[in-house]
Amino acid sequence: MDLNAAAIKNIIFPMLKYAKNNNTLEYLTNLNKTQFLPTDEIINIQKEKLRKLLLHCVENIPAYQSYKENIHLIEKEPMEALSYFPILTKQQVNESQDFFIFPDIDKSSLIANRSGGSTGQPVRFFIDRPTSENSEAARWRALSWWDISIGDKCLMVWGNPLELNNHQKLIYNMKERFLKNIIFVSAYSLNPKSIHNYARTINTAKPKYFYGYASALHLLAQLVIKNNIQIKHRPKVIVSTAETLYDFQREMIEKAFGCRVINEYGARDAGIIAYECGNGKMHISAENMIVEIVDIETKKPLKPGESGLVIITDLNNYSMPRLRYQLGDIATLSDSICGCGINLPLIENVEGREDDIFVSADGNYVHAVYFCNLARSYPSIKQFQIIQKTRHDLLLKIIKNDPFIESEIMSYIKEIYKVMGRINIDIEYVDAIKPAASGKIRYSKREFPLTV
Template sequence: MRNSLSKILFSLKTKILSPKLASLYKKTADSLQVENIANLNLKKRQVLFQHAITHSNFYRKKYEHLEVFNTGIRSSEDFLQLPPMTREELRLNFNTIKVNNVRSSDCKKLSTSGSTGPSVSVLHDKRHPETPIRWRILQWWGIQPWENQAFIYRFQKPLMERIANTIMWWPTKRVFLAAANPSSEQLSKFVTEFNNIKPALLQGYVDVVFEFALYLLDNNIKIHPPKMVWVTSAPLFEEQRELMEKAFGAPVCDQYGNTEIMLIGAECPEQNGLHIMQDTVHIEFVDENNQTVPPNTSGKVLLTDLTNFAFPLIRYEIGDEGKYKDHTCQCGCPLPLMDNIRGRQSKHIATPSGLQIKGEHVMAMFDGHMKFFKEIQLQQTPDYEVCIYYVPRKIEKSKEEIEGMVQMLKQRTRFEITITYKEVDQVKRVGKKSPIIISDL
């Protein structure tokens, strides 16, 4: 009865208060029914390119010497002529990237946390919100936007935002756990609230959701299983996924997104890679010469936001590394698949001889050991020394495991650098994130 009331009121409020949102949601659902979604993607890139060279001083100057500046983008091959935009270009050219025909009320400024390098800022186009894409992903898992939901974040939202959120979603219920280091009382209160509303969705940052899962397992606490757990903001260790699924009695959905472009890819219930949101974002995996690499081959990630006409991002080199999958999904969704992102290409452990161990390789090495820790973090100093900081879960085993992990990393770095370890109460936060690797090189 309550769910039916929530659905009716949600539909009414959406149509009355946000008619554009309702329209975009229908449009988003319909876009997957088109005959060729790749053609739709190309058409959107063509429109975005013309808009950018007309209304953005940055792109006009960046592309004016190219043939496509006059001819336009006629094919995917033409699109490859466009030189990528680096993070440094984005950082230095905020004012000229912004288009000259957008109202300030139509966009919102956001900045990255700085966990993977100097912070950069972008404008999000409020005329094209990511909410409809989020709802589409939830529907894959049988979750409707009017169902009860639970969230775990590191920091609490401002009071007025919390009040507005409660009013907006009523009678749908939402509960939040927001604490940098939640106490047993806070965790116990959240468990009670969680079981009272029986949310269909639990969402939050990987590390804090994992910490909540360990709390449940270590204290043998059962909760009402949601339909799905959605984790964000950091790469996901497979062992973390296994422990979370055991604690919550529900599948864990991995996704790929960032501050610059919120939703890029997400898993469906098949969990065989991430479906690329090809109708709203164009993603490329390229080599050092910015040429497309074959499926199942790792390459630099270039991103093009097909919905942001306030602050165009075209072939933006974000600093990640990933790859296409060479098969389609059994779920029947026409969106192509990419592999799960395992870490920032730009963040690695280095040795004096030039050897580099990327974040994704560190994750591969340490997967299978995470059940003994709440968090780990590697920090490298200017003299190449690395310290592995860890927050133990099981004291009697954690030291033995961390010593083994140190030996693995020593072997991987060919014993060129000093590697130590230290137990801490929490690892270093950079903004809202807890990066796996922090490097001062």
């Protein structure tokens, strides 16, 4: 038995409730019940929470006071009333932050947050304790589907924990180790030499689950396989987060560690949005938020099965509400019901980030994820990055594998032409593709705005 895990679950977390008024456990108890309610009852919970939130917004939040005229609709049909509020972009949040903050709130009680700027536009915003704790509770609820509970030992594969100096780093490591029971692995320190130490750590410390960026977990798995390292310890599950999880990554990670890889769909600026269940379906944290999908161009709501922009309304943040917040991802909702017993609504597919969407010569939208998965069928490509620079120019960076067969690259290009049409493709053979400051590797990226 992991004594550290037991202490965290049974002593430290309950103590936090009294010492810091932390309600995560209470929220978790509730979420554990509501997930089994019939889906329409879950939707009713959303509606009630939304009604309260929208009334609070039009009464108290400067950015939304001009929507007070909709108050009757809010009271009667909050879901419909929500559609009358504008979609909120990251830029708007950055430009008029104070406009969204509840004037009566003690700003010092809020948690300043900032989404990563490495893969898109950084956004600065505040969340409050209930928002952060509800999100944390949603993560633990979903991990419980995989037999993971609060405090269980975790191997976390991440970029550098910010730019910490040594002393801070020590404190950070202690906190991670003892309070949260986390063994931290920096993606930057993974290499053919260090992998032997990490393998030893995994085999002796026996973390119950791994958690990390898709690309960092993939790198760990690659090193294990290439160096013929035997991992004797089998984690219950490996949780991939913060990036698109490509099929080739999932396969390699599962092969290296002999357990299921699952997807956590979360964002710093939206919390835990959805989580994969045993049936491989992504269940939305519906008690915490409303997820809408809208058309990329018209921004009109789309039906389940139609792919578009993800719009999030967090139902818990009364301190800085962001209604209909455009997250920057592309996904599809589903109206089917999962047979796993969890009745939370489903996201059919998280297709990637908004800037993973390329535009073909005919003006069609193309998911670059397709090119990324395709690249893996050509062994001559060791690593790659595909960037759409303009509507007419694509840059393909390739690290050659040994052996290298040029005709494979030509076949790959041909496949790209088939989808993208008459577009200019430049190939650059490089020695390295650097990850962003966060440690994330971007396989694809569009560098111009979709709409003019």
